[in-house]
Amino acid sequence: xxxxxxxxxxxxxxxxxxxxxxxxxxxxxxxxxxxxxxxxxxxxxxxxxxxxxxxxxxxxxxxxxxxxxxxxxxxxxxxxxxxxxxxxxxxxxxxxxxxxxxxxxxxxxxxxxxxxxxxxxxxxxxxxxxxxxxxxxxxxxxxxxxxxxxxxxxxxxxxxxxxxxxxxxxxxxxxxxxxxxxxxxxxxxxxxxxxxxxxxxxxxxxxxxxxxxxxxxxxxxxxxxxxxxxxxxxxxxxxxxxxxxxxxxxxxxxxxxxxxxxxxxxxxxxxxxxxxxxxxxxxxxxxxxxxxxxxxxxxxxxxxxxxxxxxxxxxxxxxxxxxxxxxxxxxxxxxxxxxxxxxxxxxxxxxxxxxxxxxxxxxxxxxxxxxxxxxxxxxxxxxxxxxxxxxxxxxxxxxxxxxxxxxxxxxxxxxxxxxxxxxxxxxxxxxxxxxxxxxxxxxxxxxxxxxxxxxxxxxxxxxxxxxxxxxxxxxxxxxxxxxxxxxxxxxxxxxxxxxxxxxxxxxxxxxxxxxxxxxxxxxxxxxxxxx
RNA sequence: GAGCCGGUAGCUCAGCUGGUAGAGCAACGGACUUUUAAUCCGUAGGUCGUGGGUUCGAGACCCACCCGGCUCACCA
Numbered sequence: 365x366x367x368x369x370x371x372x373x374x375x376x377x378x379x380x381x382x383x384x385x386x387x388x389x390x391x392x393x394x395x396x397x398x399x400x401x402x403x404x405x406x407x408x409x410x411x412x413x414x415x416x417x418x419x420x421x422x423x424x425x426x427x428x429x430x431x432x433x434x435x436x437x438x439x440x441x442x443x444x445x446x447x448x449x450x451x452x453x454x455x456x457x458x459x460x461x462x463x464x465x466x467x468x469x470x471x472x473x474x475x476x477x478x479x480x481x482x483x484x485x486x487x488x489x490x491x492x493x494x495x496x497x498x499x500x501x502x503x504x505x506x507x508x509x510x511x512x513x514x515x516x517x518x519x520x521x522x523x524x525x526x527x528x529x530x531x532x533x534x535x536x537x538x539x540x541x542x543x544x545x546x547x548x549x550x551x552x553x554x555x556x557x558x559x560x561x562x563x564x565x566x567x568x569x570x571x572x573x574x575x576x577x578x579x580x581x582x583x584x585x586x587x588x589x590x591x592x593x594x595x596x597x598x599x600x601x602x603x604x605x606x607x608x609x610x611x612x613x614x615x616x617x618x619x620x621x622x623x624x625x626x627x628x629x630x631x632x633x634x635x636x637x638x639x640x641x642x643x644x645x646x647x648x649x650x651x652x653x654x655x656x657x658x659x660x661x662x663x664x665x666x667x668x669x670x671x672x673x674x675x676x677x678x679x680x681x682x683x684x685x686x687x688x689x690x691x692x693x694x695x696x697x698x699x700x701x702x703x704x705x706x707x708x709x710x711x712x713x714x715x716x717x718x719x720x721x722x723x724x725x726x727x728x729x730x731x732x733x734x735x736x737x738x739x740x741x742x743x744x745x746x747x748x749x750x751x752x753x754x755x756x757x758x759x760x761x762x763x764x765x766x767x768x769x770x771x772x773x774x775x776x777x778x779x780x781x782x783x784x785x786x787x788x789x790x791x792x793x794x795x796x797x798x799x800x801x802x803x804x805x806x807x808x809x810x811x812x813x814x815x816x817x818x819x820x821x822x823x824x825x826x827x828x829x830x831x832x833x834x835x836x837x838x839x840x841x842x843x844x845x846x847x848x849x850x851x852x853x854x855x856x857x858x859x860x861x862x863x864x865x866x867x868x869x870x871x872x873x874x875x876x877x878x879x880x881x882x883x884x885x886x887x888x889x890x891x892x893x894x895x
Numbered sequence: 896g897a898g899c900c901g902g903u904a905g906c907u908c909a910g911c912u913g914g915u916a917g918a919g920c921a922a923c924g925g926a927c928u929u930u931u932a933a934u935c936c937g938u939a940g941g942u943c944g945u946g947g948g949u950u951c952g953a954g955a956c957c958c959a960c961c962c963g964g965c966u967c968a969c970c971a
Contacts, residue, residue: 395905395922457932464928481928498921498932512929532921534906553906557963612971658970764971788971816971844971 399530402495413528418503422449424476431508431516445507452503477517478504501527576878586694596647601636610634612844613656629655635852637674641863642855649673662882666891674865679819680803683864684780688715706810706876709776717778729770760785775808790830792818817866824856
């Protein structure tokens with residue numbers, strides 16, 4: 365696909381002449397030609413359109429705060445001016461008034477207004493302003509003052525072009541209806557696909573998008589801080605694995621040329637982290653990308669970020685306790701409150717969370733005790749409820765299907781669902797009171813699975829049998845079943861202490877805490893179809 | 896993979912039951928030395944996703960295709 369179907373898809377524009385494929389979008393070409401012309405004019409005047417550095421003394425909001433403080437302290441001079449500052453940022457608005465001009469400069473902290481005057485700058489310097497455009501980066505030095513309308517502003521004494529923008533940002537505009545006084549927003553960049561593909565423009569134009577990713581970073585740093593405080597060791601394990609495992613998913617394959625062998629991108633780091641528990645590290649965690657070769661929807665991206673942690677000497681109940689403390693702290697730190705609103709649901713992350721048994725909750729929903737129902741009974745219930753894709757499903761899978769249909773959507777507040785069927789959980793310890801179940805839990809919030817955890821299976825003989833069962837499933841066509849990992853079994857044979865572990869989807873957690881409807885909204889560069 | 900919705904100016908969108916394309920903003924020229932995503936005057940800008948068909952006539956209707964979004968399925 366080389367022919368540009370739409371103007372915005374075209375790339376690699378040379379200064380002049382414009383490539384012929386650009387003729388399809390003449391207006392854009394003209395707009396950009398003007399910017400190239402200005403670039404030439406800037407160079408002709410001996411100015412550097414792409415500077416190397418700039419000495420900034422204040423962020424935009426710091427400059428405003430500085431003036432406010434000086435004003436309150438009575439430290440302004442007789443002209444109402446405070447001290448000088450230099451600020452730098454992107455030009456987001458420009459209002460020319462002949463012999464003066466107002467503009468806003470935006471940096472990572474926010475915006476500050478700047479004011480140019482011909483009598484301050486001199487004729488030549490002032491006229492050079494004509495060569496600026498919205499979204500150019502400039503630095504300005506000047507004195508802070510407050511305008512008649514009350515806005516703290518930098519009266520520019522000197523300005524420096526830092527980077528000439530050759531492509532206009534898709535910036536919107538707000539308009540006020542003169543009759544009704546109603547304000548309508550002309551949002552400049554609402555095409556979701558374009559926003560994902562050109563995240564740089566999305567971020568440049570939409571401050572709320574920048575905020576989502578600040579919150580995401582805060583969530584991750586708070587998770588680290590919490591676990592570090594619990595004496596966990598942060599580790600790194602292979603992303604390229606000779607054998608994949610730790611989850612039920614199809615992997616991505618790749619090839620190492622020099623070794624001439626197939627490698628898999630990890631679907632989970634679980635088995636490596638537990639090897640480290642065998643090694644005696646006792647408390648380990650890793651925050652990393654996992655890769656699963658599955659479909660894409662608003663909860664799934666082929667590469668996603670997962671936190672896994674493992675702690676020796678605790679079981680899954682201990683993991684629940686730890687998880688409650690961790691989430692409450694992270695949510696509080698990242699959002700300022702343990703309560704957040706997600707898509708209209710008020711969620712409260714202050715523990716303790718409800719703990720419900722998987723079978724019991726399903727029995728309640730179904731009106732029958734599923735523990736004594738056969739697979740055939742379950743199947744007829746599922747068929748009655750028109751649960752899709754029942755082919756080849758055994759007892760455990762049917763339990764899971766029915767649970768997903770009847771119970772899961774109702775789990776809005778953080779809820780631990782406990783004790784899953786054994787056949788679904790090949791890496792979890794058998795339940796101490798019921799050999800058909802495992803000591804496992806999933807954490808559901810707003811109807812979605814956020815975390816998965818268990819008392820880790822540390823009996824190497826049982827583990828081998830579970831792997832062999834998985835191998836039989838794989839043989840029978842289940843392409844998500846685990847392959848046998850002999851090396852992992854060997855590690856368990858050396859002895860793994862009783863251990864509780866958890867995996868949590870960071871992207872989904874971020875969705876909840878930033879009220880974003882799609883995982884693509886919390887991943888800077890989500891996986892998209894081919895252009 | 897299925898269903899629904901959509902693809903018209905740089906951006907956001909309008910375009911009635913078919914009559915030959917419009918608005919706001921952006922752009923360009925001009926005026927304006929405290930504005931508020933200023934205001935005023937003027938100018939330019941579109942093979943209406945692609946290909947075919949129906950028609951005297953298609954942005955509108957039909958068919959196929961391409962692209963995207965959402966929902967569902969898949970993802971224990």
